[in-house]
Amino acid sequence: MTKNVSQYVNRDLSWIEFNRRVLQEAQDVRNPLLERAKFLAIVTSNLDEFMSVRVAGIQDQMRAGLTKTDFTGYTPGGLWKRLIKRATQMVNEQYRTYREVFRGLSKEGIFIRSFDELNATQTKAVSEYFHEIVFPVLTPMAVDQSRPFPLVHTKELYLAVLLQREGDSTEEEPLFAIVQVPSILSRLVSVPGRTNSKKSEFVLLEDLIEQFINTLFNGYVPFSVHPFRLTRNADLTLDEEGAEDLLEEIEKELRRRRWGIPVRLEIGKGMHPYALETLREELEIEDNLFEIDGPLDLSFLMKFVNSLPGHDNLRYEKMEPVYPREFDDTDDMFEVIRQRDVLMYHPYESFEAVNDFVMQAAYDPDVMAIKMTLYRVSGQSALVQALAKAAESGKQVTVVVELKARFDEERNIAWARQLEKAGCHVVYGLVGLKTHAKILLVVRREQRTLRRYVHVGTGNYNDNTATSYTDIGLFTSHPVIGGDASALFNEVTGYSSPYEWKAFGVAPSDLKEKLYRLIDRERDNALAGNPARIIAKMNSLSNQEMIDKLYEASQAGVKIELIVRGVCCLRPGVLGRSDNIRVISIVDRFLEHARIMYFSNGGEEEIYLSSADWMTRNLTRRIELMCPVFDESLRQILINMLKLNLDDNVKARELKPTGLYETITEEGQEPFRSQFEARHIEKWKGRA
Structure with a gap:
């Protein structure tokens, strides 16, 4: 690593890498096809929240003229450019994967059809569905001098329509209208099967509307129809001190969220330049444009997969939770x-x-x-x-x-x-x-x-x-x-004086300090030549002071193993600073969400459960809880659980000093998938 590389990984760039690991699950041919489609939906939902909260916050900083670097060395402007570049690459990769997954699904008899692929019977059926079900719900919204640009709701799908009056010259300036694709209806419309066919065939709702768009504009000729989707700033801004009724204040803020500042504009590939320029001008969005080669908003795939009957061979094997x-x-x-x-x-x-x-x-x-x-x-x-x-x-x-x-x-x-x-x-x-x-x-x-x-x-x-x-x-x-x-x-x-916790660590009062003491105790053990080890499992690690504490412990010789599913700002494996720290992330069928902390404590092992990730917000701006496990047999069960994760070489990815994640491969090693092993309840509870 070069000397000018920050000793910390940027939080938002780390998040992009996390979502890339989710995308890898959609790309993993070992996963069943319909499960891969679900992961594509999760990638979209994750990116929606990231754009509406994290990227929106960075844009707010840029608008305020902030140029100060964060502790990872990035200015808001520099970080924004890098995030958009990486997000664009990821979205392009996501849609390549989408096409690959549906090529595989087509071999299993599941198709999303275009209209020119439908036979006469199917065309008649979807035409009837449009006129009877879809048409009455649609509202064309024209934009002209007497009708201002309508409110475009965040993360809803719309069609941008360019029209000409019948008989007008093609050189006349186009007329512009938008049509919302109704979210109350399914994005995928079932098409009746062909004769003696067991295929499951669908058309996209927006394609169906586009096919019959002329029925909404009598006397006009639609000549360009393309989908678009806007993401707005979704962060709540509350004055809790001045709010007499917090419920009412939040309800007002939720209504205001509809008018949040635009953050991202997604458009269908090949949108007419006039339509795009109109959207950019009216929505006041210059940058953060994503041109999508495929259906916008793949989150619909989650509902599609869950509602699709049969095809159990294309899903994970069912797992019924056992009663304790x-x-x-x-x-x-x-x-x-x-x-x-x-x-x-x-x-x-x-x-x-x-x-x-x-x-x-x-x-x-x-x-x-x-x-x-x-x-x-x-x-x-x-x-x-x-x-x-x-x-x-x-x-x-x-x-x-x-x-x-x-x-x-x-x-x-x-x-x-x-x-x-x-x-x-x-x-x-x-x-x-x-x-x-x-x-x-x-x-x-x-x-x-x-x-x-x-x-x-x-x-x-x-x-x-x-x-x-x-x-x-x-x-x-x-x-x-x-x-x-x-x-x-x-x-x-109620009102209560500061309490001296006997067992708990509670944020924001003392959780951070208690964790510091536990880490320092391991450091002191290592300096005294005693065995010292920390294993911590959480969703995110981004607090700078906590990372510095872990660096100190590593330098003293403490063996530290971190299982961090999402954001990790710690840079492991750096000689002289973090070479005793290993970080892995597991993304699999189930969302890894447990927070477990283990400290070897000179042989008197301690285990804690917690609601808190090691992020600044959790340690300083939330009421969080960390609770010890006193029962020795239960402590051993939790250690077994942590070992399951640490031994994973199928779904685990290891964080390298570069800030990138790599698969864990050791020659001759048997595949070990922790979530599959965890199904054996009797085994990890020590009863087998």
Whole structure:
């Protein structure tokens, strides 16, 4: 490496590399074809959020005239150019992969057809569908002196239409109109099969509208029709201090999001220059233009794959989560947790156990109070219904709802209102801090005393994502953890003096400092000639001070292994600075989401579960939680889980000093895929 290379990898460039690893899953021929199509959809959704939040923020800095470099050495302008260049390369690669995947799907009888490929019967069928279903929903919007340019909604698909009056000369200036492709209808329209054919055939909704676009403009001749899609700045700007009602303030801000500053314009390949110039002028977007050779917004592939019947041979083998064995033969979960702590690994073990625990607490006459945090909740949450039932039965139910969970704000507002109507105490956290901790506390009366039962998780209380994210949940009745849990809720919901945590590390008060102490302890052990090791699994690592701490530990001889799925600003393997640090990322069928920290501690091993990534926002601007695992057998289970990840040589990618990721290949080594191995519950729980 040259001397002028920063000792840190830029956060946003690292994110681009993460999304490239997602794209590699779409390109991996070992993955079933329909699963590869899903990964193409995920690449699009990821890039949408990145553009609307991260790139939008960089553009705000550029507009403000900021030229100061960040800690990785980039100015906003320099970073913006590099990001757009890499994003453009990735999108081009994504669409090459799209064409490859659908060539493969066509061999399996799944086609997206163009109109000239349809026979007369099929053409008649889609024509009837257009006139009966699509046409009544469409609204052509002309742009002229009397009709200003309409509002273009973020991330919605539109058609830009150029027209001439019948009989006008082609030299006349074109007329311009837009038509929104209705998102309420499926992007892929099923085409009836050919005679004796088992093929699944579809046409794109925008192609169907284009084919019959003349029906929307009587007396005019459409001569150019091309799709476009706009991405706007989607970050919320809230004055929490001055907001009398946070719900109302967020609802207003969500409405304002529709008018966010344009960030990116995607257009179909070959758009007419006049149409493009009109869009650029009216939307006031000069740069960040993506010309797409294929259907815009491939996120539709997720819904398409999920709704496509049959073709199980083109999907991952179904995996049914098993119910945690510890709760298998009992109707009283409290009795089990009183006797021992219980660890769950989702999605291999069922999230239903959490739902059942809250439901049992709701109906148990000895339960006096239930308190929990909700960050992202599924559409039909059994937890919310159980909490409402508990409140209606007279229990004290307190729910800390995070209204500012990005892109889930509207759903969380709806649940908050439902819980309030049921009689729950709904709290919206502390001003300026997102509540990201995942914790559930049940207070129960037992033999003239009170006992606290706690569930701590690394992921959201969401039964949908619990089937597709890997996360850890811990049930415990340990009195020290119970005491800390009560103190945490008191700090969030009321006035409370700073609390001296007995077990927890809590952000923003002391989590960062506690992690520093744990890292420094390993450093001191290494300097004293004792074994020293850190294993940390998380989603992102971008806090400069935390990275510097890890560099210090590495220089002292601490062996550090990091499993970081997404952004990693640490540059490993640099001689004299980070040569004792190894970083891998695993992208596979399930989203790696658990946060687990291991410290060898001179042989007295310690393991922690956490809601927090090692990012500045998590350590300083969110309420986060790190909880120790006291049970020795459970600590060993978690170490086994970490070893599964570290041994992965199929889906793991290793971060090199260049900031790029490479596959892990060792000659003669048997393939080892950690997510496949993790399915063997009995094995990693040490029972086999």
